[in-house]
Amino acid sequence: MRHRAVGVPRSALAIAALATVAMALPVVALVARVEVTRLPELLTSESALTALRLSLLTTSVATVVCVLVGVPLALVLARCSFPGKAFVRGLVLLPLVLPPVVAGVAVLSAIGRRGLLGATLEAWGIELAFSTAAVIIAQVFVAMPFLVLSVEGALRADDGGYDIAAATLGASPAQVFWRVTVPRIAPALAAGTVLVFARALGEFGATITAAGSLPGVTRTLPLEIYLQRETDPEGAVALSALLLVVAVVVIVLTYGRQRSGPWRRRPGPDVAAVEWDAPSPGSPLSVRAAVPERGLDVELDVAAGETVAVVGPNGAGKSTLLSVIAGVVQAPGCAVTVDGRPVEEAPPHRRGVALLTQRGHLFGHLTASHNVAFALRGSGRRARARGVLRRLGAEQWRSRYPDQLSGGQAARVAVARALAAQPRVVLLDEPLAALDVESAVDVRAALAELLGPCTVVLVTHDAADLAALADRVVVLEEGRVVDEGPVDAVLTRGRTTYVTHLGSSGSY
Missing domain, CATH: 1.10.3720.10 (MetI-like)
Incomplete structure (x- = not known):
């Protein structure tokens, strides 16, 4: 043809x-x-x-x-x-x-x-x-x-x-x-x-x-x-x-x-895996995000080890909130505290905050193993990276490049890389939105198993993510918090049209 x-x-x-x-x-x-x-x-x-x-x-x-x-x-x-x-x-x-x-x-x-x-x-x-x-x-x-x-x-x-x-x-x-x-x-x-x-x-x-x-x-x-x-x-x-x-x-x-095509790093010789048990415990997070240019004015507190889901219609300010926490967006009215330490003046690489988006942004010139090793420090990085991939059920793809991975496989590798950095706070910006239903179920199950000790802020449009991952949900509309609380309570109240649709259809 x-x-x-x-x-x-x-x-x-x-x-x-x-x-x-x-x-x-x-x-x-x-x-x-x-x-x-x-x-x-x-x-x-x-x-x-x-x-x-x-x-x-x-x-x-x-x-x-x-x-x-x-x-x-x-x-x-x-x-x-x-x-x-x-x-x-x-x-x-x-x-x-x-x-x-x-x-x-x-x-x-x-x-x-x-x-x-x-x-x-x-x-x-x-x-x-x-x-x-x-x-x-x-x-x-x-x-x-x-x-x-x-x-x-x-x-x-x-x-x-x-x-x-x-x-x-x-x-x-x-x-x-x-x-x-x-x-x-x-x-x-x-x-x-x-x-x-x-x-x-x-x-x-x-x-x-x-x-x-x-x-x-x-x-x-x-x-x-x-x-x-x-x-x-x-x-x-x-x-x-x-x-x-x-x-x-x-x-x-x-x-x-x-x-x-672009330059690629060679996979290199294989190494034995070093077992990786789980990500390190998370730290408490406190955020005051005021970005007038984007109409955002939000205060958010997340306890250590808690997963808070942030939901709302497009343009509500969810991704901007994550960008403020990660240090990608800075404004005079913003304050971010991680484990009691102010970090709003710190650059992104010194905050101990990992950001994972729906695209994953795996580095195309590196294999899955080298992508995970990128987040590690010290000697034996490739062996430890293989251990992280094994924990996520992705060890068999360690020598593949991102364009050789399916959407679900790439998502698992991206999650492995984010958790391998041992961040104090994990930010997930619709990490499953680009996946098919079957892949999303698998990756969601892996996240539910591994995110337990982590402090997580999750942006999603899927009620399945709320049910499987979230301890609490915060609803944003036009840059303001309009409701928050346990997942079932917020979905039952349905104070906004968005939440009503989310609770009845499972996604929005």
Whole structure:
């Protein structure tokens, strides 16, 4: 079976064919002009080899600089809000639209002897203009936008849920970046890095303007091609063909890697399980959540080892309440106390609060075993992770990646990971909502067995969750508590339309 496309107008096909010919014709003409018999001689001349070595050196250094500087810049642009953010993004985009010669003049105006920094640098004995360093600076200036845009696009496409999950498992911002964010954006990072290398390798206008054309110092391969065009046309064609081959390799590396999927950590050798009995006892929780922007004003107290279900219609503020407890949402009117200790100023990874959503947010580059081990500290993490999975009935899936798990299997692994962190408070935001009925029954039974000693705040729309898991229920409407008490009493009273439907139909 195959899906039939709607199709495109014939005129579009004709124009597309003409565009393809127009793009291919210069490339075919260049290849046709290459004298294959003289190719080794032309490519191994002293001037060609010198230019090639210089190009590879400067391009490699420029690429490393772009990665070291560009990735943090992309991260800040994607994840932070600050005055002048649009201006900074405009500066990043500027080299993409500037003519290369203008870019070179701009670089020279900054580092030249009469430039903005040139006089100061010269007083310190540093001369950058018309040096190899100037070549690198020019290449970085024109090439870095490719990396920043590629990485920022990948970061902006991510909803941040994976980072939040990692933070509530105890990972610091640096650990989240290296262990979660970087692997997730690895394809975009690789593509951006390859594009930077290609752009820097082919840079001409900015280089010749800011650095000149000194043999062995600033004369890169594109400059050598330009000069040989007048004195040795065949040599220029051969060197151009070399850059053409590099461009083809860049395309293969960029788009071939994207087709093969994101980077994954190998499962590694199997280890024996270390038995895991149960999660650690929970701590008392007290919350004052006042978020005027979202219309939330709630006070909630949960005893140690108690499971409180929070129910209400969509938009009532249930998920916002959990976000306040987890430290994902902060507001001046909020106060959170865990085990008698105020934590409203503490970052998510220092609160001892684990947040589990219906998506689970298992890290796609890690196996089930490594996902659980992520939440553990100390030696023997994989052995202990296997023990946790065994306790949840998920040991047989330990070597699978998240996309190889069914919804019910992934939910069990996500629960195992959350409980393995030994949190003082467990937050469950509709953890069974995305599961089919049979899987939901199995996972609900596992939760009922394991959550006994935990302090839990559960958001749900299912009366079965209330019956199996909750000790008490709190009803929210428009950001306010309108009823609370034992599950049976609240459902029987039915003070709101939502609760009435929930009690009669079992879900809402």
